[in-house]
Amino acid sequence: MDTHDLLTIGEVVDRSGFPHSALRYYEREGLVTATRTSGGQRRYERGVLRKLAFIRAARAIGIGLDEVREALDRLPAGRTPTKSDWTRLSRSWRGRLDEQIEALVALRDGLDSCIGCGCLSLARCRLWNPDDRIGAQGDGARLLPPALRRPPVG
Amino acid sequence: MDTHDLLTIGEVVDRSGFPHSALRYYEREGLVTATRTSGGQRRYERGVLRKLAFIRAARAIGIGLDEVREALDRLPAGRTPTKSDWTRLSRSWRGRLDEQIEALVALRDGLDSCIGCGCLSLARCRLWNPDDRIGAQGDGARLLPPALRRPPVG
DNA sequence: GTGAGAGCTGAAGTCAGCTTGAGGTCAAGG
DNA sequence: CCTTGACCTCAAGCTGACTTCAGCTCTCAC
Secondary structure: OOHHHOEOHHHHHHHHOOOHHHHHHHHHOOOOOOEEOOOOOEEEOOHHHHHHHHHHHHHHOOOOHHHHHHHHHOOOOOOOOOHHHHHHHHHHHHHHHHHHHHHHHHHHHHHHHHHHHOOOOOOOOOOOOOOOOOOOOOOOOOOOOHHHOOOOOO | OOHHHOEOHHHHHHHHOOOHHHHHHHHHOOOOOOEEOOOOOEEEOOHHHHHHHHHHHHHHOOOOHHHHHHHHHOOOOOOOOOHHHHHHHHHHHHHHHHHHHHHHHHHHHHHHHHHHHOOOOOOOOOOOOOOOOOOOOOOOOOOOOHHHOOOOOO
16 A cells, blocks of 8 residues: 555546546545645545445446445445445445336336237326326325336436 | 316326426426416316326436427327327337346346455456456446446436 | 415526536656 | 646536426406
């Protein structure tokens, strides 16, 4: 871990695939850290690459940066995270993934039955009107499983 | 289809689950239309409910409003869309759904092997570093299948 | 005919997650 | 030493999909 091992932002850009602007943004937001040279330029430890990979995967399944930060904050402060530290984090979003897959599959199945049965009547089709009681509930999407109520972000 | 059949915006809110503001926004954006009373209030035909259901489902799988509008524009102009019109539209995003499911499953499998094998070394793990050539490609996500490169919208 | 609640408009605001730009500084090969 | 390309900061801008607000008008049951 001598100075030799530190990465410039350009190297991190090349090796992580994130643009400069995103790396600086993530630093401002407290997701990653960097030391500085005497001249003020960033120098990253190698470990940042694993963090960035984690961030990318988390983002890909729709987890917001706030939550990603919380997850990363749960990594041990003093020492380099071990395998089991990362495993614990990863396992936590494995559940999310399962939920999302399940939800998409449910949507697909509903769609299949729609296409197959030709029932496209609002009154009968499970997809268009899942249980004849649409509109009786609270805010947000009504015909989708919970895990799919997030994607339309706004 | 006499006047009696037209819905007020409040009724559409109740039956579609979309808030007033979204309905007006969709109208401005050309996704749905409404006739007006002499006093200028909106009156919707029943068919709007099916359109809105379509919009919601499309949004749920991450399709943007622009593309949803294009899809809806492909519906026949003069007549009420038939079953096969809707079927055609739906079939087109069924493919998307398949892609997304496939991508998420791939991510999950990668994650499984990571958790299982304890390989969390950046150099070897398929999930963290899928083919040892990370960083050699163009913009955007590198460790995810194409269909997952969209979700982090910004 | 009237009061209350439903509806109207246009402009501005919000949120996430960055990107872009201007204007200047640092680091290192020759 | 000098040049050149990498890097810096701060502020503002952007996209998508809406929401919120102010201030006013319509509709309809009584």
